[in-house]
Amino acid sequence: MSVIQVNIALTGANIMGFLIAGLFFFRFWRLTHERLFAMFTLAFCVMALERVALLAMGSNHEFTPYVYFLRLAAYGLILVGIIDKNRGPQR
Amino acid sequence: MAALIYILCALTSGACTVLLLRRYWHSRVRMLFWSALAFLAFALSNVLLFIDLIVLPQWDLTILRSLATSSGILLLLYGLIITTTKP
Amino acid sequence: MDGLAAILESAAGRRLVIGMPPQEFLHRDLVLFIAEYIRSVEQLEVLILTSAAVPTEWSIEAVYETVKTNRASIAQRLKDLTSSGLLVEVAGDPVCYRFQPRTERQRQLVADLANAYKRASVRVIETIYSPATASLREFARAFRLKPDQPDK
Numbered sequence: 554m555s556v557i558q559v560n561i562a563l564t565g566a567n568i569m570g571f572l573i574a575g576l577f578f579f580r581f582w583r584l585t586h587e588r589l590f591a592m593f594t595l596a597f598c599v600m601a602l603e604r605v606a607l608l609a610m611g612s613n614h615e616f617t618p619y620v621y622f623l624r625l626a627a628y629g630l631i632l633v634g635i636i637d638k639n640r641g642p643q644r
Numbered sequence: 645m646a647a648l649i650y651i652l653c654a655l656t657s658g659a660c661t662v663l664l665l666r667r668y669w670h671s672r673v674r675m676l677f678w679s680a681l682a683f684l685a686f687a688l689s690n691v692l693l694f695i696d697l698i699v700l701p702q703w704d705l706t707i708l709r710s711l712a713t714s715s716g717i718l719l720l721l722y723g724l725i726i727t728t729t730k731p
Numbered sequence: 732m733d734g735l736a737a738i739l740e741s742a743a744g745r746r747l748v749i750g751m752p753p754q755e756f757l758h759r760d761l762v763l764f765i766a767e768y769i770r771s772v773e774q775l776e777v778l779i780l781t782s783a784a785v786p787t788e789w790s791i792e793a794v795y796e797t798v799k800t801n802r803a804s805i806a807q808r809l810k811d812l813t814s815s816g817l818l819v820e821v822a823g824d825p826v827c828y829r830f831q832p833r834t835e836r837q838r839q840l841v842a843d844l845a846n847a848y849k850r851a852s853v854r855v856i857e858t859i860y861s862p863a864t865a866s867l868r869e870f871a872r873a874f875r876l877k878p879d880q881p882d883k
């Protein structure tokens with residue numbers, strides 16, 4: 554197997570893993586109505602999306618650096634969740 | 645500017661690690677331990693991203709990064725699964 | 732709350748479990764009440780103590796006389812229960828707290844809780860700390876930055 558194939562396989566596994574984690578957090582959100590879990594759900598879905606975009610584009614595409622904005626957005630969602638958790642009425 | 649993105653991602657996942665470990669230290673709830681380790685692995689993959697694209701562009705650390713991410717995912721899923729199932 | 736109920740129902744049929752399976756006096760609504768309002772045994776005892784018919788108003792010192800943990804954490808538990816809507820604060824010197832739940836259902840559930848705790852304290856404690864309810868709660872709490880913020 555070439556390096557590229559190994560990477561594609563790993564990336565595919567990671568995409569699946571992110572989506573499953575997102576599903577867990579989605580379930581936790583439905584159970585507890587805790588907004589933080591909603592933000593984690595979205596964050597992991599966006600991380601999966603980012604990996605899909607990277608796969609679709611390949612490493613030498615001109616837009617590849619911009620895909621990392623998606624990763625930033627995912628972590629931004631987590632930060633928003635943390636800030637929301639610490640502000641406003643406690644829930 | 646790209647460097648800033650990678651650093652912010654690494655810092656955020658690092659922050660999650662610290663917060664989860666802090667809570668684990670107080671409450672000893674296992675899921676927090678595994679989640680904390682998972683975010684540590686994600687932080688590592690973001691640091692490797694920074695190193696890969698900014699510090700050492702002549703090397704290709706892609707597989708290493710993917711492996712770090714995979715480790716994080718496995719740790720996270722393990723923690724999530726043991727939380728919601730009874731042995 | 733409905734989601735937790737659904738998971739508890741599925742516990743009977745499948746191995747996927749969150750929380751304890753309901754017992755006779757530790758019935759399903761009570762398990763949900765515990766998952767929602769009770770974070771620790773200390774909080775449980777403070778709630779049961781303050782919900783007694785007499786006396787109606789409790790100061791931190793009075794609660795400490797029975798629940799001998801420490802005054803600071805008792806004060807925090809009383810504040811937590813107040814912000815959950817089960818107690819009200821009565822101004823004065825010293826500050827007192829009175830059991831005054833928002834609904835009659837809550838009053839009944841607390842009475843059931845006191846009864847269940849008297850009859851099967853271990854089961855009640857296990858319910859408080861059961862893996863998934865504790866895990867989800869603690870995961871969310873991990874992201875509260877200020878350590879002295881009240882519980883919900």
